[in-house]
Each structure stands twice: as C-alpha cells, then as structure tokens.
Amino acid sequence: MGLRNRFTTGENERAQQTVFGVRKETVEGIAWSLPYLAVFSVFLVWPALKGFYMSLHNWDPFVPSESEFIGLENYIELFNDPVFWDAMKGTIYFVALSVPLLVLLGLGLALGVNKNVKGKTVLRAIYFSPYILTVAVVTLIWSEVYSEGYGLINYYLGFVMSDPPGWLTSTELAMPALAFMTVWWLVGFNFVIFLAARQGVPERLYEAARLDGASTWRAFKDVTLPQMRNSILFVVIIQFILQFQVFAQPFVLTSGGPRGSTDTLVYYLYRSAFSQHQYGYGAAIGYVLVMILVVIALINFKVIGTND
Secondary structure, eight states, X not given: OXXXXXXXXXXXXXXXXXXXXXEHHHHHHHHHHHHHHHHHIIIIXXXXXXXXXXXXXXXOSSSGGGOEEOTTHHHHHHHTXXXXXXXXXXXXXXXXXXXXXXXXXXXXXXXXXXXXOTTHHHHHHHHHGGGGSOHHHXXXXXXXXXXXXXXXXXXXXXXXXXXXXXXXXXXXXXXXXXXHHHHHHHHHHHHHHHHHHHHTSOHHHHHHHHHTTOOHXXXXXXXXXXXXXXXXXXXXXXXXXXXXXXXXXXXXXXXXXXXXTTOOHHHHXXXXXXXXXXXXXXXXXXXXXXXXXXXXXXXXXXXXXXXX
C-alpha cells in the first residue's frame, strides 16, 4: 500500500512539472510528434493547399508567378463540362460494380476459411497472393486473359459459341471487365481484414447463441455482423476511396475507351493536366473528387458506423 502511494505521488509530481507554463508530459508528447508532423505537413498538407491554390488559377507550371488568378472559373467550367459528367458516370458505375463484390466476396471468403476446412492455410495464401502484385503486372496479365483473339476466357468460350465477345473493345463489357479484374486483384486485402476481425469474435458468444436455439443465419446476423461492424466500416470506406480513384486499369488496358466507356475522374484529371496542360483545371477536378470522398465517408459512418 505504501509503495502504491509513493508511485502515485511520483506520478503526480511528474504531472505537475512544467516547461514555460506547459505540463512537461505535453511538451514531451509534442516533441515526439514533431517528426511525423513535419513529414505530414511537407507531403500532405502543403501539396493539398498548393493544389487548391492552383485550382483558382490558369496555372503555368513553368512560370508560376505569371499564372492568372481566375477564381472559381475552373469549377464553373467543370460543372458545365459534359466530359466531366461522363467521367463521373463511369466512375460511379465502376464503384457500383466493384465495391459490393469486394466487400461481400472478401467477407464470404473470410468466413469460409475461418471454418475447420482442409488446406485452409493454403487457401489463405491463394486468396491473398494477387494483392501482392503491382497494378502494372495485374493489368498486363489480364490484358492477355481478355485478349479477343487468344485470351484464356475466349479460348474456352470458343467451345460453346462461335463469336466470343471482345471484352475490352465492347462499350457494354469493358467496364465490367475492369471491375472483375480489380476484384480479383484487391479482394485479398479485404479477406485478411475480415478474417482477423472474425477470429477476434469470442466463441462464447456463438455458444450462447446456440444454447438459445439460434440458427446459423441468426448467429451471423446477431453476433458476427455486430462484432465485425467496425472492420466492415473500415473496409467499405477504404474501398470507396480506392475505387473512386481508379486510374491504372483504364489507363493501361483501354485508354478510357472504347468511345469513352471506361473514362474515370482520375483518368480525366490526368488527361486534363498532363496531356492538355490545363493544370488548374486538373487541380479543380481533384478537389471535387476529394469533396465526393468526404461525403461518401460521412454517409458510411452514418449508415454503418457504431452508435457508441
């Protein structure tokens, strides 16, 4: 008891020590945070502020001092630009195809592997292995798989149909093809997150549910989903953010075609800034995208988030 009192007294005395009127613990915390804050400011805060500044100008990257301030003209032009709205529709379509599959398939794989099945260690490696590939490698692999003349898919379809489709040359099939490739590539990340979350659910909760006569579906609905809610929220938000920023897939495989059917916001930003040299206009597209992602994150927190 005396040792505990001395320990408490020592902690109180340490808390009362001040440096220029500020608690010593606060000063130490700020000092340890400074390296991260410096990196955060240099690589995130400053570029974000500079990007917004550029969006208000007719930006000249070679002579920035001569860039013309035009206020919100880039944003006004953006909202009157039919190509921007086509890119927006393409992005939303891609997100609607990919995100539900990424979440539901990742959850299903995690729940399946969590059971006592043979070879589950091998299955974990198989499910996760595509995620370690870079996007360049993935797109090159699938460009061969989707090839109209000699691709793996059309090779087998040739046994049941005389004229297999051109997956990347069809305006109807190109975007679903990109979405399917993306699901194959990224579902391993969600699988790992969901598997860790499921393994963190106490088994006593399932035992109690079984004692109450709950069915498998009822146990999933009343035990698994509530216990994994934070992980599901995390995955949904991350996937919305990632898929709204889709760029490499249309850039490498289709160049936004055929006839603009795979054009996306980030790809349009790239074309505006680096092909057409409209850097201020490209920055405006980027900030509109950021606002969209903030709204989506808030909606997800409202719909899926905890009520704690």
